[in-house]
Amino acid sequence: MTPDSDRHSQFELLRQRRFLPFFAVQSLGAFNDNVYRQAIIGLLFYLGVTPEERTLYTNLAPALFILPYFLFSALAGQIAEKLEKSKLIRITTAMEIAIMSLAAAGFLMQNMTVLLVALFCTGLQSTLFGPVKYSILPSVLKPEELTGGNGLVEMGTSISILIGMIFGGLIFQIAGSHGPVTAATAVVALAILGNVVSRMIPRAEAGAPGLKINWNPLPESLAIWRLTRKQLAVRNAILGVSWFWFIGTMLTAQLPTYAEINLGGESRHYIFALALFSIGTGVGSLLCEKLSARTVEIGLVPLGAFGISAFMLDLYFARSGAAPMHVSTIAAFLQLPGSTRIVIDLLGIGAFTGFFVVPLFALIQSRTPKGELARVIAGMNIQNAVFIVVAAVVGIAVQRFLGWTIPQVFLALAIANTLVAIYIFTIVPEFLMRFLSxxxxxxxxxxxxxxxxxxxxxxxxxxxxxxxxxxxxxxxxxxxxxxxxxxxxxxxxxxxxxxxxxxxxxxxxxxxxxxxxxxxxxxxxxxxxxxxxxxxxxxxxxxxxxxxxxxxxxxxxxxxxxxxxxxxxxxxxxxxxxxxxxxxxxxxxxxxxxxxxxxxxxxxxxxxxxxxxxxxxxxxxxxxxxxxxxxxx
CATH class of the missing domain: 3.40.1130.10 (Glycerol-3-phosphate (1)-acyltransferase)
Incomplete structure (x- = not known):
């Protein structure tokens, strides 16, 4: 007789209307965001701005994108709780069309001020979409499908981000003088496509339709923060997700310099390294359902945490100094001593990141009351934003003031990740207990x-x-x-x-x-x-x-x-x-x-x-x- 776990696969969700349109909208949104941000960088090179101006813009852009998470997450959580979810997704994708139309005008006028304003608005749209992104899954999936559904979403997001960065980075290189028009057309077309697909998402009822919205962000931010701390397991799962963002931000922020100094000195090596990490994350996210036998198996979290540390530690030893020589191709890079270990380590870090974060999302969704989930996700987004900013500041500080090399940063991350994991599992032994069982x-x-x-x-x-x-x-x-x-x-x-x-x-x-x-x-x-x-x-x-x-x-x-x-x-x-x-x-x-x-x-x-x-x-x-x-x- 065929068991339940053999009859079903998470990929079957991609054939079902209750999941596929939402998955497509999420993936298209992540893809378009990264096309847009990389196209802005491409425009800076196209305009020939000075390195100082380029550094100013590239540092200002992430800050503008993340600022709305601090300002509007509390409001976004309440709106996601009060409104029917498919309607809210259609509203946010319609907002994306308007925002990308403004961005298109910025590309056509080659006006960085307009593009940065549109980038802030993109952050606002992402802030509104965030709570509904994860709160809709428990409404449309069965409990035993949560791990697989979250795995697919994380896989789709990581791959979409990677492809979006590559596509956005190539627009001005391939289109040349037509780059501004190509970029403008691409971001608007992708936004329209996302809105069209969003109309296929079936109805998903509001978590708390009678909720009275508090428009004052400060007390409401404190209120949703308290919601995230009601249950010890949920509180520490959210801490784990925020720590995932800290690790991810620290790692990916170092990759451009790491590619230049430690991998051989070509921009394509940065994309290659990012691709390895993203592919590893996608594969690890997909494997979660198989390893968990379709349950919310938080026993995978300790496995993921210690796996990240092990591979990051090996990444330090694989090449703790500069590359032996400058190489211009990926094939030449792979011939250098230690390169195979670097490839395996980046794939391993990504895979165990998937094991770490997917069960945490599934736990948050399964243990939080449906009438509070969107606000809890909003509270998590605020905390994530704090960890991202701290990661960026720490990454700059340890290199500029302490003189650490990138491999030394990776070594410190491996040690810190182990200590944080031990702390979380000591506070909530359920994680370790589930791992042992x-x-x-x-x-x-x-x-x-x-x-x-x-x-x-x-x-x-x-x-x-x-x-x-x-x-x-x-x-x-x-x-x-x-x-x-x-x-x-x-x-x-x-x-x-x-x-x-x-x-x-x-x-x-x-x-x-x-x-x-x-x-x-x-x-x-x-x-x-x-x-x-x-x-x-x-x-x-x-x-x-x-x-x-x-x-x-x-x-x-x-x-x-x-x-x-x-x-x-x-x-x-x-x-x-x-x-x-x-x-x-x-x-x-x-x-x-x-x-x-x-x-x-x-x-x-x-x-x-x-x-x-x-x-x-x-x-x-x-x-x-x-x-x-x-x-x-």
């Missing part, structure tokens, strides 16, 4: 899932009942279910060394028998009821103990006690193939040492349609789980 499950098992997408509710309380076969059952189920799950487990399993850290961090609920510890048992039922009252998913193993013969034991009445007080939907699940795997009671202690036979066992998680909690009985649920399990013990 992700590694364990994918190392020890070949996991297949069936029925999870259809039968586990996307939101609201639910009780999951499942057969109990091995000490790894909770980790297997956690890796299969897209939502966070509160597991109820026997306190002796909960207290297993090392695993205790994972279970405690996952907020598992330890329980004991009435004769063993009636007080602990009562605390467990109270915790279960509170979790269900707060809309969480709770999983129990109604047999009360691991199977000793591979068969399902009778379900105890505890499940009925839970439902009597809180009659939530009950999702029957069955673990298949676990009896032959490691850490079941199939073999004696010596038999368990036969690891090769049991490593990478094929296991399956099967879910059935929810049962109404008001009429569910232990006997009836046991029968459903037996039927799901079948003969595949």
């Amino acid at each position: 992700w590694v364990l499950v994918r190392t020890l098992y070949r996991l297949r899932v069936r029925g999870i997408e259809q039968h586990v509710p996307d939101d609201g309380a639910a009780l999951i009942v499942c057969n109990h076969v091995s000490y790894m059952d909770a980790l297997i189920l956690a890796a299969s279910i897209p939502r966070p799950v509160r597991f109820v487990m026997y306190y002796k399993i909960f207290n297993i060394p090392v695993m205790r850290f994972i279970f405690r961090t996952a907020k598992a609920i330890p329980i004991a028998g009435a004769r063993e510890n009636p007080e602990l048992m009562q605390r467990a039922f109270d915790a279960i009821d509170q979790a269900l009252a707060e809309g969480e998913i709770v999983c129990i193993f109604p047999e009360g103990k691991l199977t000793k013969d591979g068969e399902i034991a009778a379900f105890k009445s505890g499940v009925e006690r839970i439902l009597e007080k809180r009659p939530v939907p009950v999702v029957p699940m069955a673990l298949r193939g676990m009896w032959a795997s490691m850490w079941s009671h199939r073999d004696n202690r010596m038999g368990r040492m036969r690891v090769p036979r049991r490593l990478r066992a094929h296991v399956e998680v099967v879910a059935d349609a929810p049962v109404d909690g008001r009429g569910a009985t232990a006997e009836g649920l046991e029968a459903r789980v037996r039927e799901l399990r079948g003969d595949a013990a």
